[in-house]
Amino acid sequence: MILIDRNTRVLVQGITGREGSFHTRQMLDYGTKVVAGVTPGKGGQEVHGVPVYNSVKEALKEHEIDASIIFVPAFAAADAALEAAHAGIPLVVLITEGIPTLDMVQAVKEIKDLGVRLIGGNCPGLISAEESKIGIMPGHVFKRGKVGIISRSGTLTYEAAAALSNAGLGTTTTVGIGGDPIIGTTFKDLLPLFNEDPETEAVVVIGEIGGSDEEEAAAWIKEHMKKPVVAFISGRSAPKGKRMGHAGAIIMGDVGTPESKVKAFQEAGVPIAETIDEIVELVKEALG
Amino acid sequence: MKLHEYQAKEILAKYGIPVPPGKVAFTPEEAREIARQIGKRVVIKAQVHVGGRGKAGGVKLADTPAEAEEVAKKILGMNIKGLTVKKVLVAEAAEIAKEYYAGLILDRSSQRVVMMVSREGGVDIEEVARKNPEAIVKYPIDPDKGLRPFEARQIVLDAGLTGNLNKLADVLVKLYQAYVGVDAFLAEINPLVVTESGEIIAVDAKIDLDDNALFRHPDLAKLREVEAEHPLEIEAQNYGFAYVKLSGNIGILGNGAGLVMYTLDLVNRVGGKPANFLDIGGGAKAEVVYNALKLLSKDPDVKGIFINIFGGITRADEVAKGVIQALEEGIVKVPVVMRVAGTAEEEAKKLLEGKPVYIYPTSIEAAKAIVAMVEGKK
Numbered sequence: 204m205i206l207i208d209r210n211t212r213v214l215v216q217g218i219t220g221r222e223g224s225f226h227t228r229q230m231l232d233y234g235t236k237v238v239a240g241v242t243p244g245k246g247g248q249e250v251h252g253v254p255v256y257n258s259v260k261e262a263l264k265e266h267e268i269d270a271s272i273i274f275v276p277a278f279a280a281a282d283a284a285l286e287a288a289h290a291g292i293p294l295v296v297l298i299t300e301g302i303p304t305l306d307m308v309q310a311v312k313e314i315k316d317l318g319v320r321l322i323g324g325n326c327p328g329l330i331s332a333e334e335s336k337i338g339i340m341p342g343h344v345f346k347r348g349k350v351g352i353i354s355r356s357g358t359l360t361y362e363a364a365a366a367l368s369n370a371g372l373g374t375t376t377t378v379g380i381g382g383d384p385i386i387g388t389t390f391k392d393l394l395p396l397f398n399e400d401p402e403t404e405a406v407v408v409i410g411e412i413g414g415s416d417e418e419e420a421a422a423w424i425k426e427h428m429k430k431p432v433v434a435f436i437s438g439r440s441a442p443k444g445k446r447m448g449h450a451g452a453i454i455m456g457d458v459g460t461p462e463s464k465v466k467a468f469q470e471a472g473v474p475i476a477e478t479i480d481e482i483v484e485l486v487k488e489a490l491g
Numbered sequence: 492m493k494l495h496e497y498q499a500k501e502i503l504a505k506y507g508i509p510v511p512p513g514k515v516a517f518t519p520e521e522a523r524e525i526a527r528q529i530g531k532r533v534v535i536k537a538q539v540h541v542g543g544r545g546k547a548g549g550v551k552l553a554d555t556p557a558e559a560e561e562v563a564k565k566i567l568g569m570n571i572k573g574l575t576v577k578k579v580l581v582a583e584a585a586e587i588a589k590e591y592y593a594g595l596i597l598d599r600s601s602q603r604v605v606m607m608v609s610r611e612g613g614v615d616i617e618e619v620a621r622k623n624p625e626a627i628v629k630y631p632i633d634p635d636k637g638l639r640p641f642e643a644r645q646i647v648l649d650a651g652l653t654g655n656l657n658k659l660a661d662v663l664v665k666l667y668q669a670y671v672g673v674d675a676f677l678a679e680i681n682p683l684v685v686t687e688s689g690e691i692i693a694v695d696a697k698i699d700l701d702d703n704a705l706f707r708h709p710d711l712a713k714l715r716e717v718e719a720e721h722p723l724e725i726e727a728q729n730y731g732f733a734y735v736k737l738s739g740n741i742g743i744l745g746n747g748a749g750l751v752m753y754t755l756d757l758v759n760r761v762g763g764k765p766a767n768f769l770d771i772g773g774g775a776k777a778e779v780v781y782n783a784l785k786l787l788s789k790d791p792d793v794k795g796i797f798i799n800i801f802g803g804i805t806r807a808d809e810v811a812k813g814v815i816q817a818l819e820e821g822i823v824k825v826p827v828v829m830r831v832a833g834t835a836e837e838e839a840k841k842l843l844e845g846k847p848v849y850i851y852p853t854s855i856e857a858a859k860a861i862v863a864m865v866e867g868k869k
Contacts, residue, residue: 277703278706278707301703302703303674303701303703303704303707304597304674304676304701304703304704305604305634305671305674305701305704306704308597308602308603308604308634309634309635311602312602312603312633312634312635313635339773339804340803341802341803341804341833341834344803344833354749355749356747356748356749356750356752357747357749357773357803358745358746358747358749358750358773358801358803359747359749359750359753360749361801361803361833362750362801362832365801365832365833382748382749384597384599385597385599385602409749411749411752412752414599414600415599415600416599419600437749437752437753437756438752438755438756439756439759440755440756440758440759440760440765441752441755441768442735442737445735445768446735447733447735447748447751447752447768448733448747448748448749448751448752448768448770449748449749451599452748452752457617457620457621477760478757478854478855479753479854480853480855
């Protein structure tokens with residue numbers, strides 16, 4: 204497992220909103236230790252028995268907090284992430300979709316400078332199977348096992364996790380890093396953590412067209428990775444210049460093509476699955 | 492959101508970057524009048540949201556107001572890559588001595604806005620990047636500090652631009668201020684011209700705005716033109732779907748951008764051709780699915796539909812209800828293949844029992860089935 208486990212104490216920012224409240228219930232049901240929530244101006248309320256505060260600092264006076272998950276609307280989401288990071292919460296998970304890009308450029312830089320890990324935005328969050336879920340994924344498809352997953356897509360992650368779980372391989376920690384062009388954490392930031400995690404025996408990287416995060420991940424794997432990695436790339440038949448749902452899933456000129464990503468993984472000795480089921484087969488092969 | 496050249500230049504001018512005097516014209520008569528006011532040789536440029544206007548004949552010079560009218564008459568109404576020219580920019584033709592490139596893009600690797608400057612302007616910058624990458628200087632900008640004059644001067648020197656150093660650097664500084672000021676995604680001046688008399692002018696400009704930040708710029712949001720490449724894309728926008736029209740004949744619908752991209756890949760792999768990308772998003776209710784099917788059924792190219800659902804937050808039974816409604820109302824007239832898995836999978840399958848829908852356990856089997864059905868019908 205990496206980043207979170209059953210003891211991770213979680214703050215929910217935007218807890219009184221529709222999404223925040225719904226997913227707080229879901230996380231509590233999964234067993235996540237949600238200890239506090241924040242909605243400016245609504246301090247003193249309770250949501251599913253979780254106390255609500257006016258600010259992250261206020262919440263920190265009453266609770267010890269290891270991670271924050273953010274459901275704040277797009278116009279205020281980057282600000283909420285900065286609030287958490289400046290208050291000293293070491294892990295910030297930004298779920299919100301549609302955040303202004305320059306807000307993210309600023310927030311990602313500032314949060315990195317503070318030494319805080321930001322995951323997202325526009326991401327499903329992360330889950331350590333049968334331990335803790337700080338995100339919006341359906342918890343039941345993640346069975347505890349030995350494969351780590353890092354993914355730019357939400358639904359495909361659930362698919363892959365379900366397939367690995369059904370095959371008896373199971374998952375350790377799964378991180379949805381998000382589909383936006385500017386995100387806090389990329390593949391190459393998480394691979395070293397899985398590399399050192401004793402429970403994780405193999406890693407599945409679910410990429411897609413657009414940007415060069417997959418190429419950078421492949422370069423890191425080639426140099427440092429001690430464990431088998433299996434890659435998957437979606438959008439391989441997508442036309443150039445068209446945004447395929449995710450803001451980041453667009454081929455611009457020669458950057459972000461599937462060919463370049465396939466080549467990079469091949470050079471790093473990483474097998475590429477053509478289908479979700481093939482992910483399972485390739486992981487099995489790699490683990491012998 | 493894309494802006495027209497004349498709109499981009501208005502923004503640049505507001506931030507203090509010199510642009511050639513000019514105005515937008517909707518009729519040949521207006522073009523003549525603008526040319527008369529300018530009183531010099533003018534250039535008439537089609538204002539459409541596509542590249543390659545020059546090659547398509549959408550950019551022409553005119554020496555007199557009468558000639559400007561004539562040229563505008565030819566360009567207005569012209570079809571450039573499927574878009575009709577409804578307006579032209581009439582601007583003073585610059586006496587070009589040198590053509591440079593200056594652009595700002597969002598760079599994912601450095602997670603910053605990057606200034607790109609090249610002494611090879613006036614041509615497609617992607618072409619320069621391919622053939623002569625060392626002719627482009629790239630400079631990531633610290634969001635805390637912005638682009639300062641000393642940095643801009645160094646970029647100008649590193650790029651080997653000749654001309655008034657301070658003025659050139661000033662254009663770069665102001666371009667960055669404009670980029671941040673309007674929440675752009677891309678802003679470029681190409682060419683940035685040094686004239687015979689040593690003036691520096693943005694002769695052509697392109698600005699794409701960040702859709703996520705349009706709420707901060709209601710004045711700019713109003714400039715949006717309903718000019719998508721396909722009418723179904725406009726309708727999809729109204730429903731709030733992520734939809735892209737493609738050239739094939741198999742309608743695709745799924746929940747989650749990654750899953751839909753994967754579904755397109757699978758259909759392609761087994762020899763089919765998707766007609767579209769359509770993501771109904773997370774947590775979709777029956778009505779959303781119904782609307783999505785209504786949209787797909789309006790596409791005459793669609794000869795079969797493949798619905799790929801992995802229930803997470805989205806409940807498969809909600810999807811099933813939407814599908815059944817669309818079938819019972821006779822909206823869908825082509826074969827429908829479904830793959831349902833995940834949350835409420837069993838309930839969905841029960842609901843769909845006896846309905847004219849083919850259900851397959853895996854995406855690949857469903858893809859093969861729909862391709863066979865559509866090809867078989869030909």
